[in-house]
Amino acid sequence: MAAAAKAGSTRLAYFDDMGAIRSTATVISLHQEEGGRRAVVLDATIFHPQGGGQPADTGLISSAGARFLVDDARAKDGVVFHYGRFEDAAGDGRTPPELKEGQGVTLEINAERRSLNSRLHSAGHLLDSCMTNLGLNLEPGKGYHFPDGPSVEYKGVIPADQLQDKKTQLEKQANELISKGAKVLVSVFPYDEAAKLCGGALPSYISQDSTPRIVKFGDYPGCPCGGTHVADVADIGNLKVTGIRVKKGVTKVSYSVSP
Incomplete structure (x- = not known):
């Protein structure tokens, strides 16, 4: 996608x-x-x-x-x-x-369903930026942006004694970015241009003869994505980090959004 x-x-x-x-x-x-x-x-x-x-x-x-x-x-x-x-x-x-x-x-x-799905999807991407801002340079993995328990996973671990602090910091960072707002760019680009928007490189699964669709939040590096998103980060609403769990070398951040 x-x-x-x-x-x-x-x-x-x-x-x-x-x-x-x-x-x-x-x-x-x-x-x-x-x-x-x-x-x-x-x-x-x-x-x-x-x-x-x-x-x-x-x-x-x-x-x-x-x-x-x-x-x-x-x-x-x-x-x-x-x-x-x-x-x-x-x-x-x-x-x-x-x-x-x-x-x-x-x-x-269904406009209400689309709006919620887009807000949840964008919130998951925003957490990627927040992780980087907090110095948690873990590799993004799977994202689950369904209303029944949205979460994003990262390869790597956060020490157990830091989990509560990082949970609080992530939530604070996310809501600060939401309160500031930032335009969300979502478009299809030639491969080379897409790579530049994503920090200079694209994942290996994307063919070099393709025209990837990129989502980019404000000045942060973009990433390939085929989903729907909000027009502005401010549209996500309030974000709550409901938990962080580390298991088998993977850190899972669960979250929710509200108006």
Whole structure:
């Protein structure tokens, strides 16, 4: 998800405008998997598929009376599958109208869910900067930006006798940065330019012939990311570090956000 969508894949319209909660697209295909699960594939989407530590958007795909309620979205080989069900809009038990290939549709995502997911994702990235500011130069690892227990992991350890102090310092540092605010840059760049924005180098998993998507908070070094983010660091709201745990050489920082 860190690189721009390749030819033939679903165009990720939220790459162009993360603030868009409505858009239009064209139906490419309809699928029914084993067990009856339905999926719609579009030429473009503002629905963020689950991945990169961020949950999927939910919402509605509609056209000419047909209403497809999206409860999940997943990307497979660059194609985004919108999973859900057709709604019986009339409520009278009749077979509801369905979408057709080639049909133009309107997309609408759950704005409240998107906002929370973006704030949680940005908060996780902000903690990376705070760790560096506090001299905790641990290598960032996995991020889990789901509402049910967001956390970020780092390779390396914080001594046990410093955990409580670092927890307090991290939270204070994060909220100081949030109170100051800083514009968040998220865009696709040529490889060399992306590397410069990320401090001079990119992770080895990113191909040198790709155009990576980079997120950058203010003057801090950026990093590759395919998720959604706030427009300004101030939009994260209040951040609370709920715990720091060290296990098997990995430091896990858990957190939450509130308005």
